[in-house]
Amino acid sequence: MAESTEARKLVYLVTGGCGFLGEHVVRMLLQREPRLLELRVFDLHLGPWLEELKTGPVQVTAIQGDVTQAHEVTAAVAGAHVVIHTAGLVDVFGRASPETIYEVNVQGTKNVIEACVQTGTRFLVYTSSMEVVGPNIKGHPFYRGNEDTPYEAVHSHPYPCSKAQAERLVLEANGREVHGGLPLVTCALRPTGIYGEGHQIMRDFYHQGLRLGGRLFRAIPASVEHGRVYVGNVAWMHVLVARELEQRAALMGGQVYFCYDESPYKSYEDFNMEFLGPCGLRLVESRLLVPYWLLVLLAALNALLQWLLRPLFLYAPLLNPYTLAVANTTFTVSTDKAQRHFGYVPLFSWEDSRTRTIHWVQTMEGSAR
Ligand SMILES: NC(=O)c1ccc[n+]([C@@H]2O[C@H](COP(=O)([O-])OP(=O)(O)OC[C@H]3O[C@@H](n4cnc5c(N)ncnc54)[C@H](O)[C@@H]3O)[C@@H](O)[C@H]2O)c1
Ligand SMILES: C[C@@H](CO)CCC[C@@H](C)[C@H]1CC[C@H]2[C@@H]3[C@H](O)C=C4C[C@@H](O)CC[C@]4(C)[C@H]3CC[C@]12C
Numbered sequence: 527m528a529e530s531t532e533a534r535k536l537v538y539l540v541t542g543g544c545g546f547l548g549e550h551v552v553r554m555l556l557q558r559e560p561r562l563l564e565l566r567v568f569d570l571h572l573g574p575w576l577e578e579l580k581t582g583p584v585q586v587t588a589i590q591g592d593v594t595q596a597h598e599v600t601a602a603v604a605g606a607h608v609v610i611h612t613a614g615l616v617d618v619f620g621r622a623s624p625e626t627i628y629e630v631n632v633q634g635t636k637n638v639i640e641a642c643v644q645t646g647t648r649f650l651v652y653t654s655s656m657e658v659v660g661p662n663i664k665g666h667p668f669y670r671g672n673e674d675t676p677y678e679a680v681h682s683h684p685y686p687c688s689k690a691q692a693e694r695l696v697l698e699a700n701g702r703e704v705h706g707g708l709p710l711v712t713c714a715l716r717p718t719g720i721y722g723e724g725h726q727i728m729r730d731f732y733h734q735g736l737r738l739g740g741r742l743f744r745a746i747p748a749s750v751e752h753g754r755v756y757v758g759n760v761a762w763m764h765v766l767v768a769r770e771l772e773q774r775a776a777l778m779g780g781q782v783y784f785c786y787d788e789s790p791y792k793s794y795e796d797f798n799m800e801f802l803g804p805c806g807l808r809l810v811e812s813r814l815l816v817p818y819w820l821l822v823l824l825a826a827l828n829a830l831l832q833w834l835l836r837p838l839f840l841y842a843p844l845l846n847p848y849t850l851a852v853a854n855t856t857f858t859v860s861t862d863k864a865q866r867h868f869g870y871v872p873l874f875s876w877e878d879s880r881t882r883t884i885h886w887v888q889t890m891e892g893s894a895r
Contacts, residue, residue, distance in 0.1 A: 534563040534583070538768065539606040539647075541593055541638065542613030543567035544576070546724045547653065547717075550761035551610055556584055558765050568593075568602045569613065593634030596641070603641035608768045611638045611696075612653040617685055618849055619842040620832050624684035631688035632695070639699045639710075646705035649771045651764055652696040654714040654782065656753060657686035661855035669751070670791070672861035673782055683848050693782070700780035711775045713767060717760045717785040718753030718859060719794070721801075722879065723886040725757070730844060731798055732887055735807040742802070743810050744795055745821055745845075746853050752794040753858040756879035759787040759872045763864060770868040778867055784859040787872035789879060794853045800880055805887045818854075825850040 538555060542548040544567065552567055556579060564585040567576060572588050579586045591598035593613045603609055615622055615630040635652065642650050660668050662680045671677065681687050693714045700712040721728060735742045763785050771778055790797070799809050825847045835841045864870035874882070 533561050536561045536608065537564045537566065537606045538562060538608045538610065539566040539568060539602055540610045540612060541568045541599075541602075541634075542611070542653075544569035544571060544573040545612060546726065547720060547757060547760060548612045549573065549575070549724065550722070550757045551612060551764050552579070552586075554758070554761040554765050555768075556582060556586075558762070559769065566602055566606060568599075593637055594629050596637045599634075599637040600641040600644060603638070603647050604645040606645075606647050608649040608651070608771070609638060609642060609647055610651045610653070610764050610768055611635065612764075614653065614689070614692075615685075618683065618846075618852070619844065620829075620846065621840060621842045627684040627688050628691075631685075632691045635692035635695055639695060639702075639712075642710055643699075643702055643704050646708075648704055648708055648710055649768065650696065650699070650710060650712040651767050651771065652693060652712065652714040653764070654693040654696075654716045655686070655689045656716050656718045656784065656857060656859070657681075657852075658690040658693050658716060659857075661852055661857050663851075665851060665855045667856035668858070669856055670858050670860035672859060673784060673863050697780050697782070709775075709779075711771050711779040713771065713778050713780065714782045715760070715763055715767060715785055716782055718755050718857070720757050720760055720785075721754050721789075721797075722757030722883050725883075727844070728798060728801065728883075728887065729890065732802055732805065732807070732890065735802060740807055741810050742795065742799075742807055743816065745816060745850075746793050746795050748793050748796055750793045750854055751791045751856045751858045752797065752853065753786075753791075754789045754797050755785045755787050756789060756872075756874055756876075756883075758874045758879065758882070760785045762873040763870055766864075766868050766870050774868060781863075781867065783864045783867070783870075784861050786859055786861060786864070787874070787879070788876040790876065791858050801883045801887050804884050821845070821850060822847070 543552045562584045566587045568589045576588045696712045702710045832841045
């Protein structure tokens with residue numbers, strides 16, 4: 527006991543620590559990083575669940591703050607050994623303006639980098655996204671590619687553009703001298719579509735299915751593969767990267783890693799049915815009812831309605847030209863770079879990930895069970 531207290535000396539900061547991924551990172555750090563002395567959780571909106579974490583051996587400091595405010599970020603970063611920057615505005619539905627998305631994702635990341643440089647924090651882990659690579663606006667498939675697979679990464683939507691810009695800033699900052707004279711070590715993790723306990727879009731699909739009498743209608747051909755990764759494994763990768771970055775700075779600094787695990791390669795909808803099926807929903811084959819051209823038309827109509835209704839209220843359905851294109855373009859990864867560079871092996875098997883997610887859906891408010 528005395529030994530483990532003595533070993534506790536590190537201060538970590540998790541930005542966006544109350545988000546879907548951020549909460550899992552926070553909990554994983556508390557469970558799996560024995561050297562942790564203090565964990566700072568920085569978010570625009572603090573979750574009430576943080577209170578229950580404050581009774582353990584690690585000092586959990588909740589900081590309500592905004593990454594777009596440089597002084598708030600600097601104050602939170604000062605004295606931290608490692609920053610895990612997961613905060614971001616995840617919006618592909620047109621809820622926020624492009625300016626706001628840039629402000630949070632790009633300027634917010636700049637603020638985090640500058641805070642590290644000014645205060646002498648040496649290790650920065652950035653939560654990037656598969657979207658910095660693709661699918662691109664040309665709809666080219668990325669079939670089980672890795673970090674070195676050539677791909678034309680061209681985007682027009684503000685979300686992937688902002689994530690790509692922020693990732694570039696983080697990688698370029700690797701090696702910059704921080705206060706005290708030592709070099710900053712950075713790297714970026716690129717999750718594919720994350721799923722698991724707390725996933726808002728899974729929640730939306732589930733409730734939509736309940737409203738439609740327990741049915742969801744297939745819109746995407748089963749042959750289109752969409753990469754998915756369990757949130758617990760993404761969190762575990764963050765913890766491992768943060769832990770190994772100091773020892774393996776020369777190898778890992780400035781690198782990008784796709785997040786992967788044993789989740790099967792399936793279409794977005796078939797994958798969701800792995801969890802929603804056991805919770806009582808079924809996927810109706812509707813190719814004859816809704817041909818693809820009609821979906822394209824509906825998506826365009828949704829975009830038009832969003833624009834027309836904006837002065838009155840926010841109309842932001844799941845289906846729009848961008849989400850349809852992402853869901854309808856194969857994008858899957860197959861790589862072992864994280865294992866080679868920092869010994870990553872998924873913590874949760876596919877069976878565990880599936881069981882945990884099903885259990886979460888079943889206990890959701892308004893669930894069929
Ligand atoms: N969900 C996915 O499938 C997915 C996939 C790849 C990458 N990512 C990335 O992972 C990260 C986390 O995503 P998530 O799905 O958990 O989203 P989320 O919206 O659940 O979490 C983001 C968190 O950031 C916080 N935040 C937003 N703006 C902020 C600001 N100005 N200042 C401080 N905090 C702010 C939010 O309050 C929220 O708690 C993001 O950077 C996202 O781009 C997500
Ligand atoms: C056409 C609809 C019929 O059912 C299905 C629409 C599904 C879309 C809403 C989602 C399909 C793919 C998702 C994205 C993907 O998983 C990866 C992402 C990267 C991440 O950084 C942010 C979230 C997202 C863009 C994710 C958003 C929702 C989808 C577009």
